[in-house]
Amino acid sequence: MTAEVEAKAPVIGIRHLQALLLFITITSIYIGRLNAGVSVVAMTNAESTNPDFPEHNWTPAQISYILSSFYWGYVITQFLGGYLCKLFGVKSVMFWAIFISGVCSAVTPLCIGWGGWGAYCGIRVLMGFAQGIIFPCIHQHLARWSPPQERNRLGALSHTGIECGNVLSMFVSGMIAKGPMGWPGISYISAIVAFVCCALWFVFASNNATESRFISDAEKKYIEESLQHGQNFHKAVIPIPWRAIWTSVPFMALLVARCSESWGLSTLQAEIPAYMHGVLEMDIGSNALFSALPFLAMWIMSYVYLIFADVLLTRQLLSLTGIRKTMNSLAFWIPAVTLIGIGFLDVDHKTWAIVLMTISVGVNSGATIGSSLNSIDLSPNHASILMGIINTAANAVPIATPLVAGVIVTEKSDRTQWQIVFIISSVIFFVGNCIYLAFGTAVSQPWDAEDFLLEKRIERVEDEEQMSKRRKTSN
Incomplete structure (x- = not known):
């Protein structure tokens, strides 16, 4: 990349907007993920929050199942997330994962009223399935948008959504539970945050710089040239x-x-x-x-x-x-x-x-x-x-x-x-x-290159041909 191209790139650009979208996304999913800790306390001890909403007499074992159920689904789909965003692109996979997570939050009070703690576990497992896809997509998105010299900055800024989500889920969820919306409001607010995140992601996110309709030519050239080793924006999916x-x-x-x-x-x-x-x-x-x-x-x-x-x-x-x-x-x-x-x-x-x-x-x-x-x-x-x-x-x-x-x-x-x-x-x-x-x-690493597998196949063919010649010579 030439110094002239780097000098013309905007100091604040669409690449920073993508990092902000990732920050909002991570904050949103962590609010949905962690609010169960506060919700369960409110559901099982209505006097400590808003007594106008139903109280559930769940045992400590049942509560532990509720709190851990999210991770039963979350662990399973991590690998699937990496594969899906390679096939369909980060934007669509992330959108649907966030949307499904939001739907799970929205129907949580209804599911609890219908099936109690077991239904709560079930909806948390589904939310875990959806959110397990997201972090592999986040890293792929950063790889497509972050010039190497800005990778620390953009990556760290987006990941601070983890801490923001942690803090907000503790403070805001408690305030909602004590307010007029009661403990169901925790799930409803989490769903609204997820749906707003979906809307922002749908409008402003792009799989890469070449697909963005908001990016300037100078910034696009800056990103493309800085990522020319290992980035293949216009080509088919690279074999793994x-x-x-x-x-x-x-x-x-x-x-x-x-x-x-x-x-x-x-x-x-x-x-x-x-x-x-x-x-x-x-x-x-x-x-x-x-x-x-x-x-x-x-x-x-x-x-x-x-x-x-x-x-x-x-x-x-x-x-x-x-x-x-x-x-x-x-x-x-x-x-x-x-x-x-x-x-x-x-x-x-x-x-x-x-x-x-x-x-x-x-x-x-x-x-x-x-x-x-x-x-x-x-x-x-x-x-x-x-x-x-x-x-x-x-x-x-x-x-x-x-x-x-x-x-x-x-x-x-x-x-x-x-x-x-x-x-x-x-x-x-x-x-x-x-x-x-x-x-x-x-x-x-060498195996990141698009032609790595092709080179390996050529090497194997050449080795097989040499082995064949040796056998013929020995015979």
Whole structure:
């Protein structure tokens, strides 16, 4: 790409609008995904919200099924999402996935009135199916729209929708439940947000720069030229090099890193509150501020990481690979230390527990730039496929985390048992990042190229011809 083309590109353009659409989309789906935690409390304890709406007498086991049912569907369709957006394009797949998720939110109160907690589980599974498709599409969309020098910026900006959705789902859902709409209003508002997101996506989103009717010629040329290696906007779907993907050392290192991050984060988010309740005798779940504080820290820190990475990349102080590994090390190794520190706190150090938990979750936001966006680096053409594989594995990990903790912690107030849980997570954080440091890279892999499979086929044919000649010569 020439300096002249880059200079003519608008500072703020349609590529930033696409990142904003992704931010709104992620915020929308996280509101729909996480509002069940607040909804269930309102449904089972009407006196704490609006008593004018029906109260359901569900057991703790039934509530746990409701809260986990979303992920039963979510894990299954991750891989499918990567494949569908390769076939039909990101725009249409994303639109229908968001729309179905919105419909699920809209009919939730009706389903609960008809079938109780079982129907609630069923509609949450369907919502999980729909939302499982979305994140592979998001990474494919970023690969099509983000020039390499802006990938950190656009990718991190869009992914901050995760923290925004977390915070809004906690605060806004509680306010709605206490208002005149009651707990059904949580689902209705979530549906409206999803449908508005669908409308914005339908009008302003495009599969790539060449299809956008809003983009300027200067920005289109800037994006196309910067993505000329590995981007094939006008051509047929590129065959997926399955063997090359599964035998790629950088990809396997990324897969290990993402699963390690999922294990550590699930410990931070799920097990530490249980530890604080059992050992430190405090219930942060009953305090909205304490519940949202880690996510507020995560949201703020994501912009700190973004600015830091931009400075390093713009001033050429580190390569993209160096930035990825530096950010990932901070996101993994600082929580590894704080996790162990939390395990040594007692009932007299509640404030320190909140501080260390907030630091751990906040610092972990660097994993977005550190490794989450790395699938786009390795293969812009197959980013959705890579993300589908990674997200399937990473979202299966939190299923095992509480099971392991449950085997180790037989007495909730025993700090020694909890220390074992935290040490295991710290080791996984540490080793996972070591593997990523040793074998990870931000360099596009040879198997990303359109002609890679063709070259391999030609090589096989040539090898077969040579073998045939040798046999004839030997005979």
